[in-house]
Amino acid sequence: MSTHALGTALPETSPGRLLPLPPTMPQHTPAGVVGHTPMLWIGEPFCAPQRGFWAKLEGHNPGGIKDRTALYMVERARERGQLAPGAPVVESTSGTLGLGLALAGITYGHPVSLVTDPGMEPLMARLLAAYGAEVHTVTEPHPSGGWQQARRDRVAELLAADPAAYCPDQYNNPDNVAAYAPLAHELTAQVGRIDTLIVAVGTGGHSAGVTRTLRAFCPHLRVVGVDTIGSTIFGQPARPRIMRGLGSSIHPRNVDYGAFDEVHWVDPAQAVRTSRVLACSHYATGGWSVGAVATVARWLSLTRPATDRIVAIFPDGPQRYFDTVFNDDYCAEHGLLDHPLLDEPDEIADTRDRVVTRWTRCARVVDPRALVSVTAEEPAAPKSSHSSTGSGEERR
Numbered sequence: 001m002s003t004h005a006l007g008t009a010l011p012e013t014s015p016g017r018l019l020p021l022p023p024t025m026p027q028h029t030p031a032g033v034v035g036h037t038p039m040l041w042i043g044e045p046f047c048a049p050q051r052g053f054w055a056k057l058e059g060h061n062p063g064g065i066k067d068r069t070a071l072y073m074v075e076r077a078r079e080r081g082q083l084a085p086g087a088p089v090v091e092s093t094s095g096t097l098g099l100g101l102a103l104a105g106i107t108y109g110h111p112v113s114l115v116t117d118p119g120m121e122p123l124m125a126r127l128l129a130a131y132g133a134e135v136h137t138v139t140e141p142h143p144s145g146g147w148q149q150a151r152r153d154r155v156a157e158l159l160a161a162d163p164a165a166y167c168p169d170q171y172n173n174p175d176n177v178a179a180y181a182p183l184a185h186e187l188t189a190q191v192g193r194i195d196t197l198i199v200a201v202g203t204g205g206h207s208a209g210v211t212r213t214l215r216a217f218c219p220h221l222r223v224v225g226v227d228t229i230g231s232t233i234f235g236q237p238a239r240p241r242i243m244r245g246l247g248s249s250i251h252p253r254n255v256d257y258g259a260f261d262e263v264h265w266v267d268p269a270q271a272v273r274t275s276r277v278l279a280c281s282h283y284a285t286g287g288w289s290v291g292a293v294a295t296v297a298r299w300l301s302l303t304r305p306a307t308d309r310i311v312a313i314f315p316d317g318p319q320r321y322f323d324t325v326f327n328d329d330y331c332a333e334h335g336l337l338d339h340p341l342l343d344e345p346d347e348i349a350d351t352r353d354r355v356v357t358r359w360t361r362c363a364r365v366v367d368p369r370a371l372v373s374v375t376a377e378e379p380a381a382p383k384s385s386h387s388s389t390g391s392g393e394e395r396r
C-alpha cells in the first residue's frame with residue numbers, strides 16, 4: 001500500500017506512485033503551460049472501499065482539454081499555408097475549444113471569431129471576449145440539425161464574407177484527433193498499464209486520438225464512451241439537450257466508432273449529482289461531462305475486475321458551471337435535484353432499441369451513419385483497421 005495526496009491508503013490496483021513527466025515545451029509562454037496535467041486518485045468515499053479510478057485533470061490546462069487541439073490545429077494550418085499570418089480563425093464552439101482558440105490566437109497573432117448559441121453560459125461568453133475573441137450568437141436552431149447545425153451555417157456565412165478566414169472544423173478535422181497523442185503519452189508515463197479508459201464524446205477528437213495512441217501500449221485496452229441523452233452520436237434520435245461539451249446533434253466524422261467497446265448515455269440529473277458529490281469528496285470536479293464520466297467510472301470501478309486499472313479523462317474544471325450545475329435555482333428549474341443518484345445504468349442491447357431518457361448502457365457500438373441515409377455533408381466513414389463500422393479520422 002502507498003498513500004496519495006489526501007493521505008489515505010491506495011489499493012494495490014492503483015500504481016501508487018506517479019512518474020514525473022519531462023518538460024517538452026518552454027513553460028514561460030501561455031501555450032507552454034498547456035499539457036502535463038495532474039492525475040488524481042478517486043477512491044473512497046466516492047467509490048467503494050478498495051475500488052477507484054485515476055482522473056486526468058484536464059481542467060488544469062489554461063482553458064481546458066481543448067487547448068491541446070486548438071493549438072495543434074492552428075499550428076498545422078499555418079504550416080500547410082491554410083492559415084496565413086494574421087488571418088482570422090472562425091469556429092463553432094460551445095466554449096472549451098473557444099478558450100483554446102483564443103489562446104492560439106494570442107500565441108500566433110490571429111483574430112478569433114467564435115459562433116455559439118444562447119445555451120452558452122454568460123460567464124463563458126464574457127471570458128472569451130476578455131481573451132480577445134469575437135463571439136457571435138445564433139438565435140434560431142436549424143430545423144433538423146439543431147443549434148449545432150445553425151452554428152455551422154453561421155460559420156459558413158462568416159467564411160464566405162472573408163476569403164482569408166480559416167475554420168479548423170473540429171468535427172471533421174483529423175488534426176483534432178492527432179492533437180491528443182501527447183495526452184495518451186502522458187497517461188502511460190503517469191499510470192503505466194491502463195485496462196479501461198472512460199472518455200466523453202463530443203466531436204470525438206480526444207476519444208479517438210487518445211485511444212489510437214494508447215492501444216499501441218495497451219492493446220487490450222477497453223474504451224468506454226460517454227454521451228448525453230438526446231445526442232445523436234451513437235444512434236439515438238436528436239432531442240433537446242442541456243448538457244454542454246459532450247454530445248451532438250450531428251454525426252461528427254472524427255468519432256471513431258470502432259474504438260469503443262461500450263457506450264453510456266448519462267442524463268443531466270445524474271451528471272449534476274455526481275459532479276456535486278465529487279466536489280465534496282475530492283475537491284476536483286467539473287460540469288456536465290465530468291459528472292457523466294465520473295458516473296460511469298464509479299460504476300466500472302465496482303463492476304470491472306478489482307485488478308483493472310481504470311482511467312477517466314475529466315475535460316475541464318467547475319468554473320464555467322457555477323450558473324448551471326452548481327446553481328440550485330437553475331437545477332430546480334430543470335428538475336435536476338428531484339432524482340436520487342443511480343448506482344447502475346439501464347441496459348439496451350442495440351443503440352436503436354428505444355429512446356433513452358436516463359443513464360443507460362449499450363455494449364454494442366455501431367456507426368449510425370452506416371445505418372441511416374447518408375447526406376453529402378456527412379458522408380459515411382471508411383472502415384478502419386480497428387473497426388467493423390468505420391472510422392472518420394482519416395478523412396475530412
Ligand SMILES: Cc1ncc(COP(=O)(O)O)c(C=O)c1O
Pocket residue numbers: 066095096097200201202203204205206207244245246289290315316
Ligand atoms: C467540457 C467538454 N467535455 C467533453 C468534450 C468532448 O470532447 P471531444 O470534442 O474531444 O469529443 C468537450 C468538447 O468540447 C468539452 O468541452
